[in-house]
Amino acid sequence: AQSVTQPDIHITVSEGASLELRCNYSYGATPYLFWYVQSPGQGLQLLLKYFSGDTLVQGIKGFEAEFKRSQSSFNLRKPSVHWSDAAEYFCAVGANSNSGYALNFGKGTSLLVTP
């Protein structure tokens, strides 16, 4: 069955420290991969996406993600976290299935940034 796993429910980092949020997926073919961020009471904002090509993709707010086919992973990274990055982060996968190309989301990782 197709699935998206975000192993870390909560992550706490200090402001200025580096960040890596993990995402693993289980699909038969190379899917379309996304990271979205949700601030409290807000909608989902697209951070970055991977469709094909260069496996290291750059996004907004200084985020990047690397697609590793051999590990079925699409981890999100940021070299230096800011207090405003505190939010819920969702990895999502789109692949042709009987749900069309609808997104299949992970459960999310809640990021807390400490001073």
Add this chain to the structure above:
Amino acid sequence: DSGVTQTPKHLITATGQRVTLRCSPRSGDLSVYWYQQSLDQGLQFLIQYYNGEERAKGNILERFSAQQFPDLHSELNLSSLELGDSALYFCASSVQNPDTQYFGPGTRLTVL
């Protein structure tokens, strides 16, 4: 601002009632998706429309239905509401299928 609008922002209603949620996609986007976000189920795909036609179905209950109108806005109808239907309902749109989906701010539904 993604360019996707949803109304209303909040909706409070009683069990057994029926409500309609509205979504206007970004200008030029033909595809509209509906998702439900709840604490226990997370973000789940409900249904997709493309240029007025139903394209894909996810975990949508029979009590729920949707449509996309000629001007491309979409409505999600929820009937015989139950307490468990309380959730945040998101609409997303994209130019084509597949493509990047841009999300609206959501409608928070509370069923009392």
